[in-house]
Amino acid sequence: GQQLNQSPQSMFIQEGEDVSMNCTSSSIFNTWLWYKQDPGEGPVLLIALYKAGELTSNGRLTAQFGITRKDSFLNISASIPSDVGIYFCAGQGAQKLVFGQGTRLTINP
Amino acid sequence: DGGITQSPKYLFRKEGQNVTLSCEQNLNHDAMYWYRQDPGQGLRLIYYSQIVNDFQKGDIAEGYSVSREKKESFPLTVTSAQKNPTAFYLCASSLQRAAPEQYFGPGTRLTVT
Numbered sequence: 770g771q772q773l774n775q776s777p778q779s780m781f782i783q784e785g786e787d788v789s790m791n792c793t794s795s796s797i798f799n800t801w802l803w804y805k806q807d808p809g810e811g812p813v814l815l816i817a818l819y820k821a822g823e824l825t826s827n828g829r830l831t832a833q834f835g836i837t838r839k840d841s842f843l844n845i846s847a848s849i850p851s852d853v854g855i856y857f858c859a860g861q862g863a864q865k866l867v868f869g870q871g872t873r874l875t876i877n878p
Numbered sequence: 879d880g881g882i883t884q885s886p887k888y889l890f891r892k893e894g895q896n897v898t899l900s901c902e903q904n905l906n907h908d909a910m911y912w913y914r915q916d917p918g919q920g921l922r923l924i925y926y927s928q929i930v931n932d933f934q935k936g937d938i939a940e941g942y943s944v945s946r947e948k949k950e951s952f953p954l955t956v957t958s959a960q961k962n963p964t965a966f967y968l969c970a971s972s973l974q975r976a977a978p979e980q981y982f983g984p985g986t987r988l989t990v991t
Contacts, residue, residue, distance in 0.1 A: 775920075804982075809987070811982030811983050811985045814979060814980075814981065859980075865936070866978060870918070871920060
């Protein structure tokens, strides 16, 4: 089946630093989504990308749909304590949404 | 406020008992989904429903059952046949099955001992 490789698995950064994470797949996806999950809560949709090459921002978050349609990137600028959580990418193929394993972000004050 | 509610937040059961998890949405979405999340893993699809009175198995449907009698409701039953039921269960909905954006409820943590 389709699988996503999300990296890094975890990040430990200082407050104020920029963050980058990515997802890659062996399959082509039509849509990429990025979610954030706080501990014990459901994922919240951050950004949706609909075509190859698309670059979309949501406040300090910027995501890109890779030109090959097999990858996507999420950047967070000037991290703050509330950015802590797990970030998931998800790719929409022909049949369903496929989720990455998540990137756990920890911020040292 | 429109959204998805799941209840209860925490659920404890003894091994061998069936248990039903509730999921309700007032977003007027056609499609609804159930996922299972285990520590350090992504979300795995259990069942989904595109329309009332219709549902399909996902990747890990064994030991689970669902019903979709109303558009707003998609309850999940974890049966005694599920070998490892302890997990965090997430319900989601989307406008249509073809719409990629899925919106999640707050989750139910089920512990079976």
